[in-house]
Amino acid sequence: MADNASGSDSLLFLTDDQLRKGIEAMFFAYRGFTADPDRILEGLDYGRAHHRAIHFIHRAPGMTVSSLLGILGVTKQSLNRVLRTLFDDGLVEARVGKTDKRERRLHLTDKGASLERALSDAQRARMRAAYRAAGPQAVQGFRTVLEAMMDPEMRRQYQGLREDSP
Amino acid sequence: MADNASGSDSLLFLTDDQLRKGIEAMFFAYRGFTADPDRILEGLDYGRAHHRAIHFIHRAPGMTVSSLLGILGVTKQSLNRVLRTLFDDGLVEARVGKTDKRERRLHLTDKGASLERALSDAQRARMRAAYRAAGPQAVQGFRTVLEAMMDPEMRRQYQGLREDSP
DNA sequence: CAAACTACGTCAGCCTTGTTGACATTGTAA
DNA sequence: TTACAATGTCAACAAGGCTGACGTAGTTTG
Numbered sequence: 494m495a496d497n498a499s500g501s502d503s504l505l506f507l508t509d510d511q512l513r514k515g516i517e518a519m520f521f522a523y524r525g526f527t528a529d530p531d532r533i534l535e536g537l538d539y540g541r542a543h544h545r546a547i548h549f550i551h552r553a554p555g556m557t558v559s560s561l562l563g564i565l566g567v568t569k570q571s572l573n574r575v576l577r578t579l580f581d582d583g584l585v586e587a588r589v590g591k592t593d594k595r596e597r598r599l600h601l602t603d604k605g606a607s608l609e610r611a612l613s614d615a616q617r618a619r620m621r622a623a624y625r626a627a628g629p630q631a632v633q634g635f636r637t638v639l640e641a642m643m644d645p646e647m648r649r650q651y652q653g654l655r656e657d658s659p
Numbered sequence: 660m661a662d663n664a665s666g667s668d669s670l671l672f673l674t675d676d677q678l679r680k681g682i683e684a685m686f687f688a689y690r691g692f693t694a695d696p697d698r699i700l701e702g703l704d705y706g707r708a709h710h711r712a713i714h715f716i717h718r719a720p721g722m723t724v725s726s727l728l729g730i731l732g733v734t735k736q737s738l739n740r741v742l743r744t745l746f747d748d749g750l751v752e753a754r755v756g757k758t759d760k761r762e763r764r765l766h767l768t769d770k771g772a773s774l775e776r777a778l779s780d781a782q783r784a785r786m787r788a789a790y791r792a793a794g795p796q797a798v799q800g801f802r803t804v805l806e807a808m809m810d811p812e813m814r815r816q817y818q819g820l821r822e823d824s825p
Numbered sequence: 826c827a828a829a830c831t832a833c834g835t836c837a838g839c840c841t842t843g844t845t846g847a848c849a850t851t852g853t854a855a
Numbered sequence: 856t857t858a859c860a861a862t863g864t865c866a867a868c869a870a871g872g873c874t875g876a877c878g879t880a881g882t883t884t885g
Contacts, residue, residue, distance in 0.1 A: 506795045507791060518802055519692050521805075521813040521817045522806070523689050524813055525810050528810060613679075623804050624681070625673060627804045629671075631799070634797030634803075635681070637794075637797040638789050641790075642691045643691045644690065644694060
């Protein structure tokens with residue numbers, strides 16, 4: 494790492510000004526990142542919190558409530574408020590755990606999967622456009638830096654499990 | 660999409676799975692991105708909203724309220740609640756505009772500048788570590804993708820003005 | 826088996842930060 | 856002078872965080 498780029502400019506990318514640029518880039522880009530799903534959710538009585546729950550339930554069907562809590566990093570009271578509306582509206586269903594009956598394994602219903610698709614189509618469209626505009630090299634770098642920016646515990650979640658692994 | 664396979668490296672980075680990875684990377688990385696300043700702010704009676712205001716006032720001293728509104732993308736009522744506490748606590752001061760006396764040009768006081776430094780030191784430390792771990796090439800890609808992800812209007816803000824330009 | 830622990834749900838109350846809508850004040854510009 | 860612009864402010868509301876306390880099943884352990 495930190496090998497030189499052209500002659501001696503090696504560490505110029507670590508100047509405070511470059512870092513500030515990176516910080517602001519995160520701020521402005523995150524707004525774009527959430528803008529399209531937010532537009533879909535507004536008026537539906539759902540918010541970003543619902544989107545996050547739906548996303549991760551889709552990504553790992555059969556996930557327990559507590560592993561979802563771990564990924565989202567919120568309290569169970571907060572998550573529960575969201576999950577309750579998703580149950581009531583028939584977007585998510587909870588199946589009692591097979592080996593451990595205390596667990597609720599979370600699954601999207603067809604209706605939930607359909608909303609998930611709408612949301613992630615919108616979000617992916619922007620991501621795809623950005624990826625395409627930037628090119629594969631840039632995408633590689635993008636992911637590398639983001640990964641290095643995560644807390645170690647979150648990095649584990651990120652690289653983590655499809656199902657669950659006790 | 661999902662056209663040709665390997666031949667060239669061509670489009671494999673645009674698969675839905677790669678895009679999902681990128682989406683989750685944004686989610687987890689943004690948490691890390693805000694974690695350190697949040698820790699400093701907690702207990703100080705300030706939140707992320709105060710941090711953002713302080714950051715942009717520092718970046719462009721003499722900024723008017725309405726251009727700050729434009730950058731932050733919130734309502735004036737919401738911003739005002741934040742600015743009021745910053746005035747009251749003597750972190751920010753407003754000077755009446757020279758040519759247009761309706762304007763309030765915002766500046767950090769010494770006290771404000773000192774909090775700004777604490778916050779941005781913390782945030783830069785993480786960013787610097789990530790940059791260093793990833794290397795200059797990756798950083799270049801990181802910025803390129805983020806920039807492509809912004810809404811055009813935000814991109815203008817991002818690349819934008821130091822002072823203001825009427 | 827009984828006791829302790831775990832997974833989950835829920836009630837109640839609080840905080841920050843966003844929103845609308847309405848209205849006032851002070852300048853500037855036509 | 857009249858219209859518009861920049862700012863502040865009051866009030867009410869919503870989303871989505873938080874803490875603390877308590878309840879109920881089900882599992883594990885001594």
